[in-house]
Amino acid sequence: MTKSGVNGMIAAEIEFFGGRARVMALALATATIACAVVMLAGVPGAPIREAEAHHIAYSSMSGKLTKADTGGSVAGGAVYLYRWNGSSWVNLGKKATSNQYGYYTISNVGSGYQYAVRGYKTYASCYTGMAVYDGYSQTIDLRNPASSRTVANVSLRFQGYLYC
Numbered sequence: 001m002t003k004s005g006v007n008g009m010i011a012a013e014i015e016f017f018g019g020r021a022r023v024m025a026l027a028l029a030t031a032t033i034a035c036a037v038v039m040l041a042g043v044p045g046a047p048i049r050e051a052e053a054h055h056i057a058y059s060s061m062s063g064k065l066t067k068a069d070t071g072g073s074v075a076g077g078a079v080y081l082y083r084w085n086g087s088s089w090v091n092l093g094k095k096a097t098s099n100q101y102g103y104y105t106i107s108n109v110g111s112g113y114q115y116a117v118r119g120y121k122t123y124a125s126c127y128t129g130m131a132v133y134d135g136y137s138q139t140i141d142l143r144n145p146a147s148s149r150t151v152a153n154v155s156l157r158f159q160g161y162l163y164c
Contacts, residue, residue, distance in 0.1 A: 062105040063137060063152040065098045065119045073102030074133070074156055077121040081106050084114040084139070091118075109150065111142040119154035126164030134159045 061081060065074035081094040096104040098119075109115065117137040122130040137152035 065102045068155040068157045075100045079104045080118045115140045117152040129161040132159045
């Protein structure tokens with residue numbers, strides 16, 4: 001038996017039956033190299049590497065809007081999704097509206113980041129003085145691919161009256 005290096009890999013060549021085994025061993029070595037290249041470089045549809053997995057998984061963020069002073073549900077409240085960029089919270093432009101029971105859902109939230117949800121609601125009209133309620137959820141950490149906590153409840157606090 002002799003050994004030869006093939007692109008950094010060792011392939012065994014067996015002198016047997018007039019070289020037929022040598023051809024087969026070289027074919028196996030070539031197939032092994034091709035498999036290694038596919039595993040390292042990847043092909044469309046191939047499983048993604050674990051390091052990349054947390055940046056492309058998507059889930060939904062949902063929760064409930066309530067008033068801090070009464071605990072009651074807030075229907076028709078605006079909900080905005082924010083992401084931490086390392087130095088500040090950035091509004092991603094994703095908006096949902098709470099239903100008649102105060103529940104909302106924001107779809108297609110990518111994992112791999114930290115998020116917060118901001119709720120906002122006004123009552124009355126400009127002429128009588130709009131009561132403005134505002135609040136943020138706790139931070140939702142989706143940096144770990146195994147994290148499944150995507151419930152972000154928001155307690156809205158009275159901020160003041162707005163006259164226009």
